[in-house]
Amino acid sequence: MIKTIIVEDEKLARDLIKDYLENHEDFEMIGEYEDGFSGLKAINEMKPDLVFLDIQMPKLTGFEMLEVLEHHPAIIFTTAYDQYALKAFEHNALDYLLKPYSKDRFDEAVGKARERVQSGDAESINRLVEHREQLEEEIHRVVVKSRSKIHVIPVNDIIYLEAQDDYVMVYTRNSKHLKQKTMKFFEAHLPAEDFVRIHRSYIVRLSEISQMQLYEKESYIVILKNGVKLPVSKSGLPKLKKKLDF
Amino acid sequence: MSNPLIERLKHFYIYVIVWLVISILQTILIILASDLKLYVAIIDSLVFNVLFAFLAVTVWYPIRYGNPEGKLSIGIVITYLIVGVVIITGWLYLGYMILKLILIDDETYFSFLNDSFIARLATGILYYGVTLLIYHLFIYSKELEAKNLNEAKLNLLVKESELNVLRSQLNPHFLFNSLNSISSLTISDPEMARDMIIKLSEFLRYALKHGEREKTRFSDEIKNIELYLQIEKIRFGEKLIFEKEISKGCEQGLIPNMILQPLFENAVKHGVYESTEPITIKMSCESVAKSMEICIRNNFDSQQVARKGAGIGLRNVRNRMMLIYGRDDLVHVRKSENEFEVKLQIPQI
Numbered sequence: 060m061i062k063t064i065i066v067e068d069e070k071l072a073r074d075l076i077k078d079y080l081e082n083h084e085d086f087e088m089i090g091e092y093e094d095g096f097s098g099l100k101a102i103n104e105m106k107p108d109l110v111f112l113d114i115q116m117p118k119l120t121g122f123e124m125l126e127v128l129e130h131h132p133a134i135i136f137t138t139a140y141d142q143y144a145l146k147a148f149e150h151n152a153l154d155y156l157l158k159p160y161s162k163d164r165f166d167e168a169v170g171k172a173r174e175r176v177q178s179g180d181a182e183s184i185n186r187l188v189e190h191r192e193q194l195e196e197e198i199h200r201v202v203v204k205s206r207s208k209i210h211v212i213p214v215n216d217i218i219y220l221e222a223q224d225d226y227v228m229v230y231t232r233n234s235k236h237l238k239q240k241t242m243k244f245f246e247a248h249l250p251a252e253d254f255v256r257i258h259r260s261y262i263v264r265l266s267e268i269s270q271m272q273l274y275e276k277e278s279y280i281v282i283l284k285n286g287v288k289l290p291v292s293k294s295g296l297p298k299l300k301k302k303l304d305f
Numbered sequence: 306m307s308n309p310l311i312e313r314l315k316h317f318y319i320y321v322i323v324w325l326v327i328s329i330l331q332t333i334l335i336i337l338a339s340d341l342k343l344y345v346a347i348i349d350s351l352v353f354n355v356l357f358a359f360l361a362v363t364v365w366y367p368i369r370y371g372n373p374e375g376k377l378s379i380g381i382v383i384t385y386l387i388v389g390v391v392i393i394t395g396w397l398y399l400g401y402m403i404l405k406l407i408l409i410d411d412e413t414y415f416s417f418l419n420d421s422f423i424a425r426l427a428t429g430i431l432y433y434g435v436t437l438l439i440y441h442l443f444i445y446s447k448e449l450e451a452k453n454l455n456e457a458k459l460n461l462l463v464k465e466s467e468l469n470v471l472r473s474q475l476n477p478h479f480l481f482n483s484l485n486s487i488s489s490l491t492i493s494d495p496e497m498a499r500d501m502i503i504k505l506s507e508f509l510r511y512a513l514k515h516g517e518r519e520k521t522r523f524s525d526e527i528k529n530i531e532l533y534l535q536i537e538k539i540r541f542g543e544k545l546i547f548e549k550e551i552s553k554g555c556e557q558g559l560i561p562n563m564i565l566q567p568l569f570e571n572a573v574k575h576g577v578y579e580s581t582e583p584i585t586i587k588m589s590c591e592s593v594a595k596s597m598e599i600c601i602r603n604n605f606d607s608q609q610v611a612r613k614g615a616g617i618g619l620r621n622v623r624n625r626m627m628l629i630y631g632r633d634d635l636v637h638v639r640k641s642e643n644e645f646e647v648k649l650q651i652p653q654i
Binding site for chain 2: 117
């Protein structure tokens with residue numbers, strides 16, 4: 060049996076999927092969830108083979124969920140109108156259903172999912188996440204997991220970020236979280252009017268900078284309001300000057 | 306603006322021809338009124354008229370740069386008088402000088418010249434006046450042209466903003482999700498599906514009618530809003546609660562067509578879509594003095610991360626209010642930790 064979960068905030072949309080799926084006897088519905096957060100927990104715990112996933116949902120979007128999944132099921136996206144998602148799908152083998160969709164179209168997607176589950180290919184999720192990174196939308200929150208816990212960090216809480224090998228350490232007022240993303244991603248997706256990359260290893264929130272000091276000749280450091288000192292690189296200095304307007 | 310007399314070749318040709326005609330007329334006049342020889346009359350006419358033709362071109366500059374707004378004031382009148390005195394005196398003086406050089410010893414001519422001084426002064430004043438008039442006509446027509454262009458631009462802007470409003474009203478996300486809900490209902494509850502199709506159709510019909518009239522009765526607008534909320538309620542069930550408190554004076558009031566729709570859509574989008582708890586949208590309307598005060602308020606999930614780019618709907622509302630009432634102080638937005646409020650003040654005239 061192919062274990063299936065629905066994560067979708069509208070009851071009627073969930074009902075439709077369940078109804079369409081009844082004809083496929085090799086699929087077993089093991090749970091349905093109304094928001095990204097509970098869906099994420101369920102997927103990590105129940106390890107389904109297939110997930111019907113809406114993109115626009117309360118708490119966590121479908122994309123944000125994918126970033127922190129530990130278990131990688133086959134994903135069929137269901138969405139009404141999402142130009143960004145459509146763009147991402149264009150380059151991707153994963154299937155998606157544009158609402159409203161016909162039973163034939165649904166059967167086709169389910170057929171693909173069946174093949175994928177049987178071949179055990181999970182790589183495409185990573186590809187999907189990568190494609191999302193190429194889109195130029197601003198992020199509003201960062202979703203991280205530490206051991207079994209999921210944290211949603213609003214971008215407004217971020218003070219600065221530090222590169223750590225393949226990860227980025229995200230510092231907020233009273234905590235820090237490791238996120239598997241590149242500095243390049245954050246540089247491109249954090250609001251450009253609020254953040255500046257001052258160094259290969261540092262991105263800092265402009266409003267958190269309390270002063271800038273000359274440190275040795277021609278090299279500067281910034282001192283943050285919480286006392287942290289960060290180096291400014293040669294290429295970072297003009298960017299910082301431009302954003303601080305001096 | 307450059308000098309209209311020489312700005313274009315066509316204008317310049319006309320200008321030259323006009324002065325030639327004047328010169329010929331003057332020659333004929335001199336022949337008829339005196340017993341001067343023909344060539345003397347021609348020289349006299351040409352010298353004075355060619356001279357004035359040149360001087361008239363220079364008159365443009367004090368007009369244009371001494372009076373950039375083109376309005377008449379005492380200062381301007383004085384300037385024109387001074388320029389006039391300078392131009393006419395200079396014209397007569399130079400004319401006499403040049404003619405003295407050309408016709409050195411034609412005694413009969415010089416006595417004619419002296420006798421005709423008053424007539425020449427009057428001609429100079431007339432020429433100067435006509436020059437001023439022509440320049441002002443040019444400026445006026447140019448300004449009219451610019452004004453028309455501006456008006457056309459403004460019209461385009463209005464159309465564009467109306468298009469934006471329409472686009473935001475027919476929110477595709479809402480439309481396709483509703484169709485998906487109908488698709489689902491056809492299986493589980495066909496009657497409800499039919500009901501929803503009818504509601505959706507009525508809503509769309511109202512939205513498409515927009516633009517026929519600028520303003521609509523508040524009670525009609527509310528009917529449509531309730532239609533919209535009923536459709537969303539079929540999708541979201543108990544998660545969406547709507548309360549209204551409308552004082553009697555409001556029902557008949559006139560408000561801009563579909564002005565409330567984007568505000569309710571925002572409340573649903575940022576409240577209901579983003580929350581797992583019930584969201585209450587409250588609307589109140591009060592009739593105060595010569596205006597209506599409409600207030601739309603919704604709570605939202607305080608955990609929710611503030612999204613930017615929420616401004617399109619609200620900006621459209623602001624723009625339309627500005628275009629219709631010519632005031633930018635009619636829309637007030639207040640946001641607290643878990644409540645969002647928009648107040649519209651709608652003048653009733």
